[in-house]
Amino acid sequence: MSSPSSANVEWLARSQAAVWHPCTQMQHHANPHQPQHLPLVPVARGAGVWLYDFDGGRFLDGISSWWTNLFGHANPRINAALKAQLESLEHVMLAGFTHQPVVELSERLSALTGGTLGHAFYASDGASATEIALKMSFHYWRNRGRPEKSEFLCLAGSYHGETVGALAVTDVAIFKDAYAPLVRSAAHVLPAPDQRLAEPGETPADVARRAAAALAAWLDEHGPRTAALIVEPLVQGAAGMAMYDPEYLRLARQLCDQHEVHLICDEIAVGCGRTGTFFAHEQAEIDGRPIRPDLLCLSKGISGGYLPLSIVLCRDEIYAAFLDDSVARAFLHSHSYTGNPLACRAALATLDIFREDDILTVNRQKAQKIAAMLAPLAAHPRVRHLRQRGMIAAFDVLTDDPHFSRRFYRAALDHEALLRPIGNTVYLMPPYIIDDAGIAHLGRAIEAALAASLA
Numbered sequence: 455m456s457s458p459s460s461a462n463v464e465w466l467a468r469s470q471a472a473v474w475h476p477c478t479q480m481q482h483h484a485n486p487h488q489p490q491h492l493p494l495v496p497v498a499r500g501a502g503v504w505l506y507d508f509d510g511g512r513f514l515d516g517i518s519s520w521w522t523n524l525f526g527h528a529n530p531r532i533n534a535a536l537k538a539q540l541e542s543l544e545h546v547m548l549a550g551f552t553h554q555p556v557v558e559l560s561e562r563l564s565a566l567t568g569g570t571l572g573h574a575f576y577a578s579d580g581a582s583a584t585e586i587a588l589k590m591s592f593h594y595w596r597n598r599g600r601p602e603k604s605e606f607l608c609l610a611g612s613y614h615g616e617t618v619g620a621l622a623v624t625d626v627a628i629f630k631d632a633y634a635p636l637v638r639s640a641a642h643v644l645p646a647p648d649q650r651l652a653e654p655g656e657t658p659a660d661v662a663r664r665a666a667a668a669l670a671a672w673l674d675e676h677g678p679r680t681a682a683l684i685v686e687p688l689v690q691g692a693a694g695m696a697m698y699d700p701e702y703l704r705l706a707r708q709l710c711d712q713h714e715v716h717l718i719c720d721e722i723a724v725g726c727g728r729t730g731t732f733f734a735h736e737q738a739e740i741d742g743r744p745i746r747p748d749l750l751c752l753s754k755g756i757s758g759g760y761l762p763l764s765i766v767l768c769r770d771e772i773y774a775a776f777l778d779d780s781v782a783r784a785f786l787h788s789h790s791y792t793g794n795p796l797a798c799r800a801a802l803a804t805l806d807i808f809r810e811d812d813i814l815t816v817n818r819q820k821a822q823k824i825a826a827m828l829a830p831l832a833a834h835p836r837v838r839h840l841r842q843r844g845m846i847a848a849f850d851v852l853t854d855d856p857h858f859s860r861r862f863y864r865a866a867l868d869h870e871a872l873l874r875p876i877g878n879t880v881y882l883m884p885p886y887i888i889d890d891a892g893i894a895h896l897g898r899a900i901e902a903a904l905a906a907s908l909a
């Protein structure tokens with residue numbers, strides 16, 4: 455990291471004094487003499503994969519600013535689309551009114567699901583999308599005369615957001631335990647198909663089948679009371695990039711159909727090409743065709759990492775269950791900025807880039823280069839479970855140091871990279887525009903940060 459200039463120091467001091475930062479023990483920023491101390495990084499601007507501080511210091515954004523950025527900071531095409539949108543309509547309420555960006559975005563997302571998810575509901579953040587999907591499922595069953603279907607299923611280690619409602623289906627103790635008395639307990643946690651749980655001789659598909667058997671057993675008994683199963687397809691992000699075989703999704707789809715249970719795919723992190731297909735669930739097939747969820751949550755990358763936007767896509771059959779003369783049978787959920795035109799425009803510009811630049815094909819080559827860069831780590835004595843799915847790569851580090859994550863993060867900053875391990879899991883989730891030089895840069899930063907934090 456560059457030596458702090460007066461501008462850097464000023465902004466970090468003022469931020470510390472006035473801003474309550476998320477996901478942070480603020481005490482760790484406060485006292486430079488504490489062993490756990492972490493400096494705040496003031497960012498003056500971003501360009502491409504790089505973030506710049508006020509002093510010429512720079513950091514390669516190896517985790518896409520919390521998994522949101524797809525095509526770089528200050529992307530000229532998204533910037534131009536937003537400037538044009540600003541000149542025509544910045545915002546209008548979406549109850550009783552509509553506009554071009556929200557219509558086009560809904561049409562295009564539905565088309566990307568092969569037309570199976572015909573309607574799009576809008577909010578601003580991922581946790582709200584989770585809550586919308588849960589409420590829609592519950593209310594659907596009520597409208598269909600099945601109010602007893604009111605319970606939800608999620609997987610061990612699942613993360614679906616941190617609002618009080620979303621915490622019901624989030625299984626990450628550090629985020630949930632303090633609020634346990636507030637959280638609705640009508641969610642059951644099932645074994646995860648995490649491929650790291652393979653017994654000797656077991657393949658990832660075997661682990662998936664084992665986890666699906668637990669789902670089957672639960673549904674045999676509780677299916678009639680279950681509204682929905684919610685999953686992060688293929689990669690459980692906040693669990694530490696826990697990856698699993700598509701076989702689990704295939705079996706879960708069949709079991710949900712058998713037991714009349716909705717399958718909610720939370721693709722907030724894994725959607726938008728992250729795992730190699732536009733939607734992660736497409737890697738699970740039945741009869742040669744991709745499975746489809748009943749409800750699909752999107753956020754993070756969908757706006758290119760530009761603006762808060764989340765979307766829940768649903769089957770038309772679900773939508774139809776809310777049509778009635780009675781207002782009480784309608785889905786009355788609303789947020790002030792629902793369907794914001796600027797955010798929808800950023801999403802449309804993002805989808806344009808996917809199409810015009812054939813991003814899924816280009817990413818396949820980049821993913822191979824990332825794999826080649828990381829491959830030598832497999833021989834590192836402290837590295838376990840080197841794994842990758844598309845543009846997400848991760849490995850676990852054997853260490854007893856409770857501060858490993860923080861030490862690695864700091865060391866990576868010293869080597870001009872933003873990498874923020876989850877516990878002992880180091881992961882890469884770079885913007886798709888990263889080039890060979892950027893991949894090599896991350897490789898050097900990982901090597902150096904590993905050496906420094908294991909010393």
Ligand SMILES: *Cc1c(COP(=O)(O)O)cnc(C)c1O
Nearest residue numbers: 579580581613614615691722723
């Ligand atoms: C980030 C995330 C969320 C929550 O989104 P927010 O916008 O942070 O509320 C939900 N689910 C998954 C899988 C996520 O990665």
